[in-house]
Amino acid sequence: MSERGASGTASASRSLVEAFPRFRAGDRSTVRVLGDVRERARAFAQQHVQPLALEIDRRAAADPRYVDWDLIRAGCEHGLLSLAIPTAASGQGGLAREMCVALEELCAACPGVGNIFGAHGLGLLPLLATGVTHWDGVLRDIAVAERQGRPVLMACAVTEPDAGTDVEEADLMRRGRITSQARPVTGGWRLTGTKRFISNGSLAEWITVCMPFDPQRPAETWTCFLVDARSEGFSVGRVEHKMGQRACPAAELVFDDVFVPDDLVVGRPGDGMPTTYLVLAASRPAVAAIATGIARGAYDRVLTWLEHEPALLGRQQVQLALARMEEEIHLARQSYLDAATELDVMISPALRHPLVRAMGLVPPAARRVPRVRRWITSPRSGQATVALLHRTMTNRAVTRSLALSSLAKAHAADVAMSVTGLALELAGLDSGDIRAELEKLWRDAKLTQIYEGTNQLNRLTVYRGLSRGETMQALPPSRRDLVGRQP
Amino acid sequence: MSATTTDLHDEMVGAVRDLTRREVTPCAAALDASDRETFAHCWASACAIGLDRVLLNDKLGGAGLGPAELLAMVEEMAAGDAGLAIAVLLHNVALAALPAEAVAAVADGERWSVALAPQAPPLALGVMTGSARVSGRIPFVPGALGADGVAILAPCLGSAALGLRPTAPGLTIQPNPSQMGWRAAPAATLVLDGVDNAVATPVPHPVGPGAETTRLVRAGVAVVARGIARRAWELALDYAHSRHQGGVPIIEHGAVRDLLAGMAAHLEGVGPVAMSGAWLAGDDGRALAAKVLASDAAVAVTSDAVQVFGGAGYMCETGVEKLMRDAMYCRLYPEPNWLARDQLVGCFERPR
Ligand SMILES: Cc1cc2nc3c(=O)[nH]c(=O)nc-3n(C[C@H](O)[C@H](O)[C@H](O)COP(=O)(O)OP(=O)(O)OC[C@H]3O[C@@H](n4cnc5c(N)ncnc54)[C@H](O)[C@@H]3O)c2cc1C
Numbered sequence: 001m002s003e004r005g006a007s008g009t010a011s012a013s014r015s016l017v018e019a020f021p022r023f024r025a026g027d028r029s030t031v032r033v034l035g036d037v038r039e040r041a042r043a044f045a046q047q048h049v050q051p052l053a054l055e056i057d058r059r060a061a062a063d064p065r066y067v068d069w070d071l072i073r074a075g076c077e078h079g080l081l082s083l084a085i086p087t088a089a090s091g092q093g094g095l096a097r098e099m100c101v102a103l104e105e106l107c108a109a110c111p112g113v114g115n116i117f118g119a120h121g122l123g124l125l126p127l128l129a130t131g132v133t134h135w136d137g138v139l140r141d142i143a144v145a146e147r148q149g150r151p152v153l154m155a156c157a158v159t160e161p162d163a164g165t166d167v168e169e170a171d172l173m174r175r176g177r178i179t180s181q182a183r184p185v186t187g188g189w190r191l192t193g194t195k196r197f198i199s200n201g202s203l204a205e206w207i208t209v210c211m212p213f214d215p216q217r218p219a220e221t222w223t224c225f226l227v228d229a230r231s232e233g234f235s236v237g238r239v240e241h242k243m244g245q246r247a248c249p250a251a252e253l254v255f256d257d258v259f260v261p262d263d264l265v266v267g268r269p270g271d272g273m274p275t276t277y278l279v280l281a282a283s284r285p286a287v288a289a290i291a292t293g294i295a296r297g298a299y300d301r302v303l304t305w306l307e308h309e310p311a312l313l314g315r316q317q318v319q320l321a322l323a324r325m326e327e328e329i330h331l332a333r334q335s336y337l338d339a340a341t342e343l344d345v346m347i348s349p350a351l352r353h354p355l356v357r358a359m360g361l362v363p364p365a366a367r368r369v370p371r372v373r374r375w376i377t378s379p380r381s382g383q384a385t386v387a388l389l390h391r392t393m394t395n396r397a398v399t400r401s402l403a404l405s406s407l408a409k410a411h412a413a414d415v416a417m418s419v420t421g422l423a424l425e426l427a428g429l430d431s432g433d434i435r436a437e438l439e440k441l442w443r444d445a446k447l448t449q450i451y452e453g454t455n456q457l458n459r460l461t462v463y464r465g466l467s468r469g470e471t472m473q474a475l476p477p478s479r480r481d482l483v484g485r486q487p
Numbered sequence: 488m489s490a491t492t493t494d495l496h497d498e499m500v501g502a503v504r505d506l507t508r509r510e511v512t513p514c515a516a517a518l519d520a521s522d523r524e525t526f527a528h529c530w531a532s533a534c535a536i537g538l539d540r541v542l543l544n545d546k547l548g549g550a551g552l553g554p555a556e557l558l559a560m561v562e563e564m565a566a567g568d569a570g571l572a573i574a575v576l577l578h579n580v581a582l583a584a585l586p587a588e589a590v591a592a593v594a595d596g597e598r599w600s601v602a603l604a605p606q607a608p609p610l611a612l613g614v615m616t617g618s619a620r621v622s623g624r625i626p627f628v629p630g631a632l633g634a635d636g637v638a639i640l641a642p643c644l645g646s647a648a649l650g651l652r653p654t655a656p657g658l659t660i661q662p663n664p665s666q667m668g669w670r671a672a673p674a675a676t677l678v679l680d681g682v683d684n685a686v687a688t689p690v691p692h693p694v695g696p697g698a699e700t701t702r703l704v705r706a707g708v709a710v711v712a713r714g715i716a717r718r719a720w721e722l723a724l725d726y727a728h729s730r731h732q733g734g735v736p737i738i739e740h741g742a743v744r745d746l747l748a749g750m751a752a753h754l755e756g757v758g759p760v761a762m763s764g765a766w767l768a769g770d771d772g773r774a775l776a777a778k779v780l781a782s783d784a785a786v787a788v789t790s791d792a793v794q795v796f797g798g799a800g801y802m803c804e805t806g807v808e809k810l811m812r813d814a815m816y817c818r819l820y821p822e823p824n825w826l827a828r829d830q831l832v833g834c835f836e837r838p839r
Pocket residue numbers: 119155156157158159163164165166168172196197198199200242250447450451452453454455456457730732733737740741742743794795796797798799801
C-alpha cells in the first residue's frame with residue numbers, strides 16, 4: 001500500500017500555493033500577504049467559529065434575532081472588519097483577493113458567521129467604489145473601533161419586496177416596480193421605502209442603501225446613501241426565519257422619511273447603478289469564495305469521517321465521489337481567484353493614481369479640517385473621482401470583470417450544492433455528529449445560488465458580458481453626459 | 488383488481504387527498520417543528536379514515552388493500568407532509584410484518600415503526616429453544632421516537648419480525664440529534680442488548696418480513712419523494728404566475744420556464760416508476776431504481792422550486808425550503824443512493 005502524503009488529509013491543511021498552484025510562479029509578496037490573511041482567517045475559523053457553528057444555528061433557528069456578539073468581537077481581534085478598508089483610512093488595504101481567501105476559510109467553518117463579515121464587506125463596497133469621500137468618516141471609525149475590540153458592522157440594502165432581480169440591472173429596473181424613493185430637501189435627502197432580506201440589517205450601525213429620486217426614471221436616478229441606523233424614521237421590521245446561514249440575520253428595513261445629509265450621499269446622485277455594477281463585480285467573487293468554502297467544509301468533514309470508515313473508503317464509488325468533489329472545489333476556487341484578480345488589476349491604476357496617493361499622504365487630522373472636508377465631500381470632488389475612473393478603466397473592462405465575477409459566483413454556488421449533497425450522501429444518516437454539520441452546510445449552500453442575484457441572472461450577465469461581448473454603461477457618466485440628470 | 492377493490496382504492500385515495508388538503512397541508516409548518524400535538528391530531532385523523540390498517544385483512548380490522556393502494560395513499564399524504572407520510576408508511580409496513588397475534592394486540596390509534604437492521608455490522612442472534620436473544624444497533628429508525636412499538640427486521644431473524652414495545656427489557660431508544668427532514672417522524676437509534684423475544688413464525692400476509700418489507704419501504708420512499716416533488720411543482724407554478732419581475736409575471740422569463748420545464752419533466756419521468764409498481768412487480772431492482780430515481784428527482788425539483796421563489800423560497804414561511812429538506816432524506820433512507828445504486832446492479836443477472 002502506498003504511503004499517504006502530508007497533504008493527503010483534509011484540504012484545510014493545504015498551503016496557499018497548494019490551493020492556488022499559479023502562485024508558484026507568482027510574486028512572493030502577494031503570496032505572503034494572501035497567505036497571512038488566510039492564516040488569520042483560518043485561525044479564527046477553527047478556534048472560534050467551528051466549535052460554535054451548530055449551536056449558533058440551533059439558537060438562531062429558534063430565534064432569528066439571535067446573534068453571537070462575542071464571536072464577532074473575536075473576529076475583531078483577527079482584523080476581519082477592516083480587511084478591505086484602505087490603509088489611508090486606518091484599515092488593512094485588502095482588495096477582492098484578500099476578502100475572498102478570508103471568506104473561504106470562514107465559510108468552511110460556518111457560512112452564516114462568514115456571511116456576517118461578507119455582508120459587512122458588501123456594505124463597505126459602495127463607499128470604497130466612490131473614492132476618498134468616506135475615508136475619514138465611517139471607514140476610519142470602523143477600523144479604529146475594531147482595534148478597540150468594538151465591532152461596528154455595516155449592511156447594504158438594495159432588494160425591495162417587489163424588486164429583487166430587478167434592482168440588479170438597469171434594463172430590468174426600468175420595467176420593474178421600485179417603491180422606495182429619495183426626496184431632495186434642504187441640506188440633504190429624505191428616504192422612504194422598505195428593503196427586505198438585508199443581511200446584517202438588524203445588526204448594522206451603518207447601512208448603504210439605494211433608492212431612486214425619480215420613480216419614473218429609477219435606473220437613471222438610482223442613488224446610494226449612507227444611513228446611520230440611529231436615524232429617526234429608520235426601523236428594523238421582521239427578521240426572517242430562514243433555511244440556513246442563520247448566524248447572519250436577514251431583516252426587513254423600514255425607512256420612514258429618514259433624513260440623510262448631503263455629505264452622506266455615496267458618489268453623485270444618480271450614480272447608483274454604475275456603483276452597483278462595481279459593487280457586484282467585487283461581491284460576486286466573494287459569494288463564489290463563500291460557496292467554495294462551504295463545499296470545502298463539507299469535503300473536509302466527510303474525508304475526516306471516512307478516515308475511520310476504511311471499508312467505505314476502499315470502495316471505488318466513494319473514491320470517485322471524493323475525486324469529483326476535489327475537482328469541483330479546485331475549479332471553483334480558481335474561478336473566484338480569476339474574477340477577484342481581474343477586478344483588483346482593473347482598479348489598481350485608480351488606487352495608485354497620484355491624486356489618490358497624495359490624498360493618502362495627507363494626515364487624517366488635516367483631512368478633517370472643515371475646509372478640506374468640505375472640498376472632499378463637494379460635487380467637484382465627486383466629479384474628480386468619476387473623471388479618475390474614466391481615465392483608469394473602461395466600460396468594457398468593468399463589464400468584463402462583472403461577467404467574470406458572475407461566472408465564478410454561479411459556478412461555485414452550483415459546486416457548493418453538489419458537493420454538500422454528495423458529502424451528505426456518502427456519510428448517510430448514520431454518521432453521528434457530522435451528519436448535522438453536513439446537513440447545515442447543505443442548507444447553507446442553497447443561499448449562494450440566490451443572493452447577489454440568482455444564478456440565472458448571473459448567467460445572463462455572463463452571456464451579455466462574455467458570450468455576446470456587450471459593453472454595459474458600467475461607469476458613472478462623465479460630466480458632459482450628465483445634462484438633465486440633476487434632482 | 489376487482490371492481491369493488493378499485494372503488495375502495497379510489498375512495499380511500501380520495502379520502503387521503505381530502506384529509507391532506509384539509510388538515511395536513513395547513514399544519515405542515517407545525518409538523519416540521521415536530522409539534523407533537525399537531526402530529527397526534529393528524530395521526531388521529533389518518534386513523535379515522537383507516538389509514539393505519541391499510542394492508543391488514545378485515546379480521547384484523549383492516550381494509551384488506553394491497554401495497555399499490557398503500558403507496559398511492561402515502562404519496563397523497565406526502566404532498567402535505569413527508570414526515571407524516573413516512574410515519575403512515577412505516578406503521579403499515581410494521582403491522583403487515585408482525586405476526587397476527589402481535590397485530591391483534593395493537594390498540595386503535597397506536598403508531599408503530601419499522602427498523603431495518605443494517606447488513607453490517609449485523610445484529611447478533613443467540614437462539615435458544617423457541618426464543619431469540621438479539622443484540623446490536625440499528626441506526627436511524629424514522630418515527631421510532633414516541634412510537635408505541637417497533638417491528639425489527641434483520642437477516643439474522645430470517646422471515647421473522649421482532650415486535651418490541653419501547654419498554655422491552657434490553658431495548659434502548661436513543662434519540663437522534665437534530666434531523667433536517669421528515670421532522671414529524673423523529674428518528675432514533677435502537678440499541679438491543681440481549682433482547683429476548685419469541686421467534687415469530689413466518690407471517691401469512693403477502694407483505695411479510697425480510698426482503699419484501701425492505702422493498703416496500705423503498706417503494707414507499709419513492710412515492711413519498713414523488714409526493715414532495717408534486718407539491719413543490721404546484722407551489723412553484725403558482726408563484727411563477729403571481730410574482731412579477733421585469734414588468735411581467737416571472738413565468739414569462741425563459742430562465743423560469745426552463746426551471747419549471749425541468750421540474751415537469753422530472754415529475755413525468757418518475758410518475759410511472761414510482762407508481763407502477765415498483766412493488767407489484769415484486770422486483771428488488773425496480774424498487775431500488777424507483778427510490779433512486781424518484782429521490783434524485785425530488786431533490787432536483789424542490790431545489791428548483793426554491794430557485795423559482797428566489798429569496799422568498801429560502802424563507803421558512805413559504806414552505807418550499809422544507810420540501811427540499813424532506814426530499815434530501817428520501818435520498819438517504821433506507822440507504823444513501825450511492826449504496827442503493829450499488830445494490831441495484833446486484834439485482835440483475837448476466838444476460839444469456
Ligand atoms: C438570506 C438572504 C440574504 C440576502 N441579503 C441581501 C442583502 O444583504 N442586501 C440586499 O440588497 N439583498 C439581499 N438579498 C436579496 C437577494 O439578492 C435577492 O433575493 C435576489 O437578488 C433575488 O431576488 P428575489 O428574491 O426578489 O427573487 P425574484 O427576483 O423575485 O426572482 C424569482 C425568480 O424569477 C427569476 N427571474 C426574475 N427576474 C428575471 C429575469 N428578468 N429574467 C430571468 N429570470 C428572472 C429569478 O431568477 C428567480 O428564479 C438576500 C436574500 C436572501 C435570501
